Amino acid sequence: MLNIHVCVKQSIDINSLEYDPDTLRPRLETLQFRIGDADLCAVEEAVRIKENNGGKVTLLCAGHNINPDIIREAMAIGADDAYVVSDPLVRDADQWVYANVLAALSVLAGQPDIILCGESSLDDSAYQVGPRIAEELDLPSITHVTRLEVKERKIIAERAIEDGVEILEVELPVVVSVGLEINTPRLPSLLMIRAASRKNVNFIPLDAIKLPKEKLSSLVKYCDIKAIKVGRKNVVLSGSLEEIASMLLSVLKSDGVIQ
Amino acid sequence: MSSALIYAEDWEHIPELLSTSAALGLSPLIIFSHRDLIDIKVAAKNGASEIITHRLEPIPTYISRLLVQVISERQPRIILGEAKKNVREIFGRAAQRMGKACVNNCNNIDIAEGIVRIIRPILGGGYNGIQELIGSPVFVTIRPEAFKKYPVKSVEEPLITEIDLKLKRDSIKLVDKKTTKRSEVDLSLAKVIVGVGRGFRNKEDLKLAEELAELLNGVIGCSRPISSDLKWLPEDRHIGLSGKWIRSRLYIAVGISGQIQHVVGIKNAETVIAINNDPDAPIHKESDYSIIADLYEFLPVLIKKLRESKLRSIYG
Ligand SMILES: Cc1cc2nc3c(=O)[nH]c(=O)nc-3n(C[C@H](O)[C@H](O)[C@H](O)COP(=O)(O)OP(=O)(O)OC[C@H]3O[C@@H](n4cnc5c(N)ncnc54)[C@H](O)[C@@H]3O)c2cc1C
Numbered sequence: 361m362l363n364i365h366v367c368v369k370q371s372i373d374i375n376s377l378e379y380d381p382d383t384l385r386p387r388l389e390t391l392q393f394r395i396g397d398a399d400l401c402a403v404e405e406a407v408r409i410k411e412n413n414g415g416k417v418t419l420l421c422a423g424h425n426i427n428p429d430i431i432r433e434a435m436a437i438g439a440d441d442a443y444v445v446s447d448p449l450v451r452d453a454d455q456w457v458y459a460n461v462l463a464a465l466s467v468l469a470g471q472p473d474i475i476l477c478g479e480s481s482l483d484d485s486a487y488q489v490g491p492r493i494a495e496e497l498d499l500p501s502i503t504h505v506t507r508l509e510v511k512e513r514k515i516i517a518e519r520a521i522e523d524g525v526e527i528l529e530v531e532l533p534v535v536v537s538v539g540l541e542i543n544t545p546r547l548p549s550l551l552m553i554r555a556a557s558r559k560n561v562n563f564i565p566l567d568a569i570k571l572p573k574e575k576l577s578s579l580v581k582y583c584d585i586k587a588i589k590v591g592r593k594n595v596v597l598s599g600s601l602e603e604i605a606s607m608l609l610s611v612l613k614s615d616g617v618i619q
Numbered sequence: 620m621s622s623a624l625i626y627a628e629d630w631e632h633i634p635e636l637l638s639t640s641a642a643l644g645l646s647p648l649i650i651f652s653h654r655d656l657i658d659i660k661v662a663a664k665n666g667a668s669e670i671i672t673h674r675l676e677p678i679p680t681y682i683s684r685l686l687v688q689v690i691s692e693r694q695p696r697i698i699l700g701e702a703k704k705n706v707r708e709i710f711g712r713a714a715q716r717m718g719k720a721c722v723n724n725c726n727n728i729d730i731a732e733g734i735v736r737i738i739r740p741i742l743g744g745g746y747n748g749i750q751e752l753i754g755s756p757v758f759v760t761i762r763p764e765a766f767k768k769y770p771v772k773s774v775e776e777p778l779i780t781e782i783d784l785k786l787k788r789d790s791i792k793l794v795d796k797k798t799t800k801r802s803e804v805d806l807s808l809a810k811v812i813v814g815v816g817r818g819f820r821n822k823e824d825l826k827l828a829e830e831l832a833e834l835l836n837g838v839i840g841c842s843r844p845i846s847s848d849l850k851w852l853p854e855d856r857h858i859g860l861s862g863k864w865i866r867s868r869l870y871i872a873v874g875i876s877g878q879i880q881h882v883v884g885i886k887n888a889e890t891v892i893a894i895n896n897d898p899d900a901p902i903h904k905e906s907d908y909s910i911i912a913d914l915y916e917f918l919p920v921l922i923k924k925l926r927e928s929k930l931r932s933i934y935g
Contacts, residue, residue, distance in 0.1 A: 374743035487723045488711030495715035500680045524798040531790040579720035584749040593907040605924040618930040
């Protein structure tokens with residue numbers, strides 16, 4: 361029986377986000393939220409570990425205005441319960457604050473054998489919450505894991521790094537950050553979605569995890585957010601394939617790439 | 620003066636990391652690195668006054684402990700490193716241990732009135748996040764875009780200090796490592812790039828793109844699934860948020876949908892051409908010229924035309 365915790369972040373859905381063409385700032389009215397891709401891979405991996413070894417999967421989430429339905433969508437993959445801190449004090453959290461809250465939630469949810477995270481969130485792409493949680497709980501960490509196998513009280517992990525692949529053997533308990541390549545999360549069936557709607561999402565008051573004030577105060581502050589706008593010509597070349605090919609050659613020629 | 624501590628996994632960009640630190644007004648410059656990697660000449664020439672060495676295997680959990688010790692002793696203002704996977708993990712752990720700020724993948728860094736300010740890609744890479752880091756020291760990993768040139772004063776002979784910490788190191792074992800060969804080309808310097816995506820059905824079909832690239836004296840790049848999932852091309856050929864940022868004269872995206880995370884890597888390409896059979900693919904909005912066609916039908920026609928014409932790439 362393995363106790364598996366998975367950290368999921370209610371992230372800004374970057375595909376529906378639009379920006380103001382004048383200020384280049386995101387338009388807040390287009391904000392929508394979902395669980396990020398890498399986090400969903402982490403949930404899927406946890407469920408596969410449970411299926412192969414037996415165990416329990418608990419989701420952990422820290423944020424502000426957390427929508428229980430978004431948590432339930434991730435639970436539908438096969439998680440058993442969820443512990444959520446949803447508090448205005450966590451609204452402008454940086455990874456120091458997120459890691460402190462998630463580590464405390466993990467302690468509260470009880471004795472994990474494996475804590476899984478996505479390698480980075482969909483919106484903030486900070487690439488550090490997994491290692492930070494590991495440090496906070498004094499556990500070993502591994503990141504960018506693309507294959508995972510549990511063998512007795514150990515995991516064997518494949519890790520993709522810039523110049524190759526590492527195989528690591530780590531004793532449990534461990535914090536693992538997974539890459540997008542580790543799996544393709546299943547699309548929950550109607551039955552699984554219905555089952556998830558009855559599962560418990562435990563909203564934990566921030567007071568209950570008793571963090572000192574400095575562990576809740578962000579060290580990284582946003583001053584501004586601006587869209588990177590590139591003016592492209594957006595010309596569609598149309599005609600027969602022959603014609604398009606000729607047009608393209610003239611474009612390349614007038615651009616000076618070929619002569 | 621406030622010092623910079625540079626952590627280096629490899630020495631390829633040590634000169635740039637040193638000059639960037641110097642440009643930020645930091646001094647002295649200290650390098651922390653594995654014993655077997657150090658190159659005293661490079662360090663001296665680029666202004667490092669001290670090299671602190673360790674002998675640990677490349678396991679971030681352990682190296683981060685040593686890093687914390689070095690920081691406590693040397694009290695740097697900034698701990699700087701290249702935005703690489705091990706470095707980010709080491710910095711994240713050490714920052715947590717010390718209760719400090721950490722930011723990754725920055726494409727700009729400055730210090731003004733004592734405050735460290737960075738810019739890094741957020742929201743899939745479609746936006747610049749401009750952030751201030753509170754406290755000292757702070758941990759920062761930077762992308763090549765953030766490297767600053769600065770006329771550094773060379774040092775006669777850097778001090779070499781070996782650090783050793785008796786760590787219990789039995790919970791993580793590096794059992795094996797398969798190193799993949801690096802590409803001979805650096806995509807971020809290439810003038811003409813043909814990018815391939817999942818629109819290609821088989822690895823063999825990439826020949827079509829290779830042929831086109833060759834005719835244009837260009838090179839092949841790809842979307843992340845092509846290198847990381849399918850492993851048809853090496854990791855260092857992938858373009859985007861987690862890969863290279865190109866600044867080519869010409870980028871031809873073939874069978875690439877144009878998700879935000881890919882597009883961030885092509886924003887600095889001068890001319891972008893998309894070949895994709897889906898008129899609604901987001902890549903068309905990110906292109907100067909779009910060709911809505913099946914790549915399997917269009918590429919052979921284009922290649923034939925280009926071959927028959929007397930036109931040749933100016934890059935040769
Ligand atoms: C945290 C994070 C980081 C990421 N980092 C990166 C990154 O650095 N780089 C990156 O590329 N991706 C990255 N991604 C993944 C990214 O979101 C996309 O999944 C990926 O770019 C899609 O690759 P693709 O365009 O090759 O494949 P797809 O999205 O599957 O697109 C294939 C395209 O080919 C077209 N096509 C199919 N058949 C044909 C045909 N016969 N002729 C012409 N066109 C055809 C289709 O219309 C489609 O548009 C990241 C994702 C996350 C969550």
